[in-house]
Amino acid sequence: MTLSPDRATVGPRDGGPTATHCPYCALQCAQQLVRAEGPVPVEVQARDFPTNRGGMCQKGWSAAEVLTAPDRLTTPLVRRDGELVPATWDEALDLVHARLEGIRDEHGPEAVAVFGGGGLTNEKAYTLGKLARVVLRTPYIDYNGRFCMSSAAAAANRTLGVDRGLAFPVTDLGGAEAVLLVGSNPAETMPPLVQHLAGARSHGGLVVVDPRRSATARLTEHGAGTHLAPVPGSDLVVLLALTHVLVDEALVDADYLAERTTGWEDVLATVSRWWPERAEAVCGVPADTLRRTARRLAAAAPVHGGGGAFVLTGRGMEQSAHGTDTVSAAITLALALGLPGRRGSGYGPLTGQGNGQGGREHGLKSDQLPGYRLIADPAAREHVAGVWGVDPGSLPGPGVPAVELLARLGTEGGPRALLVHGANVVVSAPNVGRVREALGRLDLLVVSDVVPSETARMADVVLPVAQWAEEEGTMTNLEGRVVRRRRATDPPGDARDELWVLSELARRFGHDLSADAREVFDELARASAGGKADYSGITYDRLDAGEALYWPCPADRPAGTPRMFEHGFATADGRARLVAVDHRDPADDVTGDRPLFLTTGRVLHHYQSGAQTRRVAELVDAAPEPFAELSPLLADTLGVAEGDLVRVVSARGALELRARVTSAIRPDTVFVPFHWAGALSANLLTSDATDPVSGMPEFKVCAVSVERVAARNARPVLEEVHA
Ligand SMILES: Nc1nc2c(c(=O)[nH]1)N[C@H]1C(S)=C(S)[C@@H](COP(=O)(O)OP(=O)(O)OC[C@H]3O[C@@H](n4cnc5c(=O)[nH]c(N)nc54)[C@H](O)[C@@H]3O)O[C@H]1N2
Ligand SMILES: Nc1nc2c(c(=O)[nH]1)N[C@H]1C(S)=C(S)[C@@H](COP(=O)(O)OP(=O)(O)OC[C@H]3O[C@@H](n4cnc5c(=O)[nH]c(N)nc54)[C@H](O)[C@@H]3O)O[C@H]1N2
Numbered sequence: 041m042t043l044s045p046d047r048a049t050v051g052p053r054d055g056g057p058t059a060t061h062c063p064y065c066a067l068q069c070a071q072q073l074v075r076a077e078g079p080v081p082v083e084v085q086a087r088d089f090p091t092n093r094g095g096m097c098q099k100g101w102s103a104a105e106v107l108t109a110p111d112r113l114t115t116p117l118v119r120r121d122g123e124l125v126p127a128t129w130d131e132a133l134d135l136v137h138a139r140l141e142g143i144r145d146e147h148g149p150e151a152v153a154v155f156g157g158g159g160l161t162n163e164k165a166y167t168l169g170k171l172a173r174v175v176l177r178t179p180y181i182d183y184n185g186r187f188c189m190s191s192a193a194a195a196a197n198r199t200l201g202v203d204r205g206l207a208f209p210v211t212d213l214g215g216a217e218a219v220l221l222v223g224s225n226p227a228e229t230m231p232p233l234v235q236h237l238a239g240a241r242s243h244g245g246l247v248v249v250d251p252r253r254s255a256t257a258r259l260t261e262h263g264a265g266t267h268l269a270p271v272p273g274s275d276l277v278v279l280l281a282l283t284h285v286l287v288d289e290a291l292v293d294a295d296y297l298a299e300r301t302t303g304w305e306d307v308l309a310t311v312s313r314w315w316p317e318r319a320e321a322v323c324g325v326p327a328d329t330l331r332r333t334a335r336r337l338a339a340a341a342p343v344h345g346g347g348g349a350f351v352l353t354g355r356g357m358e359q360s361a362h363g364t365d366t367v368s369a370a371i372t373l374a375l376a377l378g379l380p381g382r383r384g385s386g387y388g389p390l391t392g393q394g395n396g397q398g399g400r401e402h403g404l405k406s407d408q409l410p411g412y413r414l415i416a417d418p419a420a421r422e423h424v425a426g427v428w429g430v431d432p433g434s435l436p437g438p439g440v441p442a443v444e445l446l447a448r449l450g451t452e453g454g455p456r457a458l459l460v461h462g463a464n465v466v467v468s469a470p471n472v473g474r475v476r477e478a479l480g481r482l483d484l485l486v487v488s489d490v491v492p493s494e495t496a497r498m499a500d501v502v503l504p505v506a507q508w509a510e511e512e513g514t515m516t517n518l519e520g521r522v523v524r525r526r527r528a529t530d531p532p533g534d535a536r537d538e539l540w541v542l543s544e545l546a547r548r549f550g551h552d553l554s555a556d557a558r559e560v561f562d563e564l565a566r567a568s569a570g571g572k573a574d575y576s577g578i579t580y581d582r583l584d585a586g587e588a589l590y591w592p593c594p595a596d597r598p599a600g601t602p603r604m605f606e607h608g609f610a611t612a613d614g615r616a617r618l619v620a621v622d623h624r625d626p627a628d629d630v631t632g633d634r635p636l637f638l639t640t641g642r643v644l645h646h647y648q649s650g651a652q653t654r655r656v657a658e659l660v661d662a663a664p665e666p667f668a669e670l671s672p673l674l675a676d677t678l679g680v681a682e683g684d685l686v687r688v689v690s691a692r693g694a695l696e697l698r699a700r701v702t703s704a705i706r707p708d709t710v711f712v713p714f715h716w717a718g719a720l721s722a723n724l725l726t727s728d729a730t731d732p733v734s735g736m737p738e739f740k741v742c743a744v745s746v747e748r749v750a751a752r753n754a755r756p757v758l759e760e761v762h763a
């Protein structure tokens with residue numbers, strides 16, 4: 041590890057290291073890439089940076105392996121007689137253009153849809169959004185960030201007036217005496233972040249809410265904090281009960297609520313109904329634990345002279361059909377404690393994908409234009425159309441969220457062609473059986489990827505693109521800081537920079553989109569000017585000089601905004617708008633036939649659909665196949681022993697996997713990670729019920745039954761069957 045700032049370094053041409061960031065999650069750990077002799081062109085080294093402080097997880101360390109994956113896509117592929125066969129770029133792009141033109145002529149622009157990904161750089165996300173709105177003129181664009189951040193975003197927007205992930209630098213966590221983590225497992229999903237929890241742990245103030253005793257929950261052991269293990273899908277009750285105790289014991293920050301919020305009276309009505317004993321009956325967390333936890337959080341709050349507290353949320357509570365309301369309850373708790381906007385305290389979601397944040401800020405979400413503007417807002421349309429040099433009236437209106445978009449594919453009046461950039465929907469979307477059928481109904485599926493993902497294998501045309509270490513761009517990390525991705529090596533074979541691919545496609549439609557990352561960024565900055573996510577004061581030169589720039593960073597306030605809300609919230613009157621919310625049962629609740637809760641999530645060694653990490657030998661060795669976590673009590677009831685093959689059945693599908701018997705899970709709950717494909721995809725089981733506000737699917741809870749299929753040694757390896 042070297043102590044280098046985020047400056048552009050000498051660069052690969054001179055043989056020096058290239059300063060960049062990890063290809064995977066939103067922590068965006070700083071790396072430097074050094075030219076290597078041997079099959080893998082670069083060696084990854086960790087670099088010091090405030091978020092990771094020289095740390096990385098194994099995915100980051102091994103990221104360079106994906107550059108030379110044995111089946112890396114190195115040439116365009118076109119389906120002929122049922123087989124994907126190599127083609128030239130002209131053949132592939134001419135074909136895509138001709139087919140899209142034909143479909144549009146026959147069915148109109150709404151017959152074409154675009155699906156993006158939160159791993160795309162800001163420049164690519166912006167260009168893909170512009171391609172959809174200006175070139176294809178379709179309202180149908182959304183992205184896999186809908187599966188990830190949408191409930192946290194919706195709740196933050198409605199209460200705080202803006203959604204930036206964390207409203208403060210991650211390093212602020214270090215000084216806190218208490219950190220409440222609801223449904224987040226950073227010890228496996230952002231390991232270097234754990235070092236910022238040391239302060240809270242030393243004060244005994246780390247509180248982890250998770251139905252499993254996750255690696256993060258174990259950090260509360262030995263007096264470092266408390267683990268609350270609620271019934272899946274019941275977090276709203278936990279949060280209302282914690283707030284109830286604050287009210288009941290006069291621990292709220294009354295001055296803060298009076299000066300900085302509206303709506304407290306409405307909230308009180310529901311909060312008062314969830315006294316701890318009633319909450320316990322629903323969420324299973326003992327009333328005493330709820331009381332102690334609320335007092336612990338209050339003691340750390342500034343109003344009681346504490347050293348600071350944070351409320352942080354993760355997918356565990358957000359990926360629910362009432363996720364927006366649950367996040368609202370978390371924000372209410374944070375506001376009742378007087379945390380947001382106070383130095384050393386705060387609220388925020390830990391975001392997910394490398395650029396899940398930037399993806400929606402620059403136009404991948406169905407209802408948003410660059411700068412986090414709403415596409416339905418006439419002033420926003422006029423501004424962005426001005427930058428794009430088009431008539432505002434020519435821009436499409438809002439589309440539909442991802443789950444609905446996928447469901448409409450190939451239906452009467454729905455899209456007949458789909459372009460996918462940076463998502464593996466046949467693994468990661470909820471209820472994938474239905475998604476596979478939907479893709480099968482299309483007239484044309486075009487997938488841009490770096491490897492033959494399960495979605496790419498279904499495509500009519502596959503476009504091989506450069507990845508991470510082979511491209512220039514920017515990413516926006518979990519704290520709203522813009523960081524540079526820099527090119528250290530060339531893409532293999534005929535794989536091309538994705539901006540070039542988008543630009544070449546647009547050219548065939550008679551449009552000029554830049555393929556130069558710096559030029560695209562400058563245009564993006566102008567398009568964002570005056571919007572919520574204002575990047576107009578940010579330039580490559582400033583980032584390359586090592587400046588730490590957090591949005592909003594307007595040209596006239598070029599220092600940017602590391603900490604938001606210090607002087608007010610981003611609402612019309614500067615006050616947070618509290619929203620009264622109440623508990624609802626999950627959409628697919630347990631029954632006599634399906635008496636167990638299934639919850640899904642991540643393991644340390646794999647990333648998302650596994651398209652990248654299932655191609656890295658050391659990660660596959662560490663985590664070769666999925667499993668079903670069951671408690672010893674449940675295993676005993678079902679006659680299941682460690683390693684036995686079990687069948688997990690939901691209303692949508694069934695999955696056979698190996699049982700992992702562990703006391704680290706509630707007896708009424710089964711956990712399955714979702715990183716595997718085909719017959720091993722957890723999403724064969726999950727429900728595609730969505731949150732009415734955010735469109736977030738309910739990945740974290742559905743009803744299942746479990747039965748024993750065979751003994752431990754019956755099948756040595758579980759096989760994925762590719763879709
Ligand atoms: N190793 C690894 N790291 C990653 C990723 C990855 O795929 N692999 N993906 C990145 C992305 S895109 C994201 S979004 C983040 C996600 O990061 P996290 O939110 O930390 O990840 P998850 O494992 O989905 O869920 C977190 C925890 O929620 C718990 N949980 C399940 N149901 C409930 C519930 O009803 N209530 C509560 N309170 N908890 C529940 C699970 O047991 C799990 O431990 O990770 C990022 N980092
Ligand atoms: N059951 C269950 N399902 C879930 C979740 C859960 O907790 N449980 N979590 C959800 C969440 S939070 C998320 S974020 C989604 C993730 O959903 P996915 O879309 O599956 O995410 P990835 O596996 O990262 O897929 C990205 C794809 O893009 C490719 N790729 C990587 N970089 C680039 C690039 O620069 N350009 C292009 N064109 N392609 C690239 C990768 O090879 C991969 O095939 O999954 C969701 N699905």
Ligand code: SF4
Binds near residue numbers: 069
């Ligand atoms: S924590 Fe996230 S950003 Fe850091 S090395 Fe791991 S995957 Fe990469």
Ligand SMILES: [Mo]
Binds near residue numbers: 392
């Ligand atoms: Mo995510």
